[in-house]
Amino acid sequence: MFERVGREVRRLKAWWLFGHSRVYLFGPFTVINPRNIRMGRNVAINHDVFLLGRVGITIGDDVVLSTRCMLLDAQLDARTVVAGAPVYDDAPITIENGAWIGAGAIILAGVTIGRHSVVGAGSVVTRDVAPGSVVAGNPARPIRHDGPEPRLGR
Numbered sequence: 357m358f359e360r361v362g363r364e365v366r367r368l369k370a371w372w373l374f375g376h377s378r379v380y381l382f383g384p385f386t387v388i389n390p391r392n393i394r395m396g397r398n399v400a401i402n403h404d405v406f407l408l409g410r411v412g413i414t415i416g417d418d419v420v421l422s423t424r425c426m427l428l429d430a431q432l433d434a435r436t437v438v439a440g441a442p443v444y445d446d447a448p449i450t451i452e453n454g455a456w457i458g459a460g461a462i463i464l465a466g467v468t469i470g471r472h473s474v475v476g477a478g479s480v481v482t483r484d485v486a487p488g489s490v491v492a493g494n495p496a497r498p499i500r501h502d503g504p505e506p507r508l509g510r
Contacts, residue, residue, distance in 0.1 A: 370401075383423075392429075396453065411465075412448035419451050422459040422477070427451070429465050452487070461496075472502075 370379035373387055374395040383403030387393060392409040396417035403423045407413055410430035415421075430446035447466030451457065455469045458477035463469065468484045475481055476492030476499075485491050490500040 402459075410444070411446045413451075414448065415451045416453035416455070416471075418454045420456045422457055422461070424459055425457045425461045425463070425475075427457075427463045431465050458492075 367381070370381055373379075373390045374393070378397040379395055379399045379401060381401050385401050385403070385405040385407070387407045387409060389409035390407075392412050393407055394412075394414045396415055396419060398418045399415055400420045402421060402425075405421045405424065406426040406428075408426075408428045408430060413427050413429055421427075427449050429449045430444045433443050433445040436443040445465060449463055449465065450468040451463070452469060452471040452473075454472040456474045457463065457469070458475050458479065460478045461475045462480045463475070464480070464482050467481050469475060469481070470485050470487030470489060472488050473485045474490045475485065475496060476490065478494070479492050479496040480494040481491065481496040483495070485496070486498070486501065488502040489498050490502075491497060492499050
């Protein structure tokens with residue numbers, strides 16, 4: 357009974373935050389500035405996912421956000437911190453249809469994750485990921501490519 361109530365509460369939270377109930381929540385998560393986040397259909401959000409939403413995050417259809425992954429569309433510019441006047445370096449993040457973001461992965465500002473790509477657990481993605489690619493590591497690097505010809509990252 358309590359399981360069913362919890363599921364219903366999560367469904368209502370998804371509808372309230374993202375405007376539709378085709379987002380599947382599997383535990384508590386954090387969204388800052390939900391008005392700057394565009395969510396596709398059939399998206400799975402697992403435990404402790406963090407979405408910043410400072411300037412914009414777009415998540416396509418059929419995306420999986422695994423446990424404790426973070427999408428950070430803003431970061432401090434290190435040069436300005438040293439100078440004593442911190443400035444945010446922010447840019448939108450796009451996660452295209454069918455992508456899978458592994459547990460504990462961090463997606464940084466300005467990155468696009470291509471269609472049907474996989475980001476390995478614990479990876480830090482600092483550059484665009486080509487469609488159909490598998491990336492892993494810190495910083496994330498391609499380890500396999502099954503899609504069309506890769507495009508150059510930033």
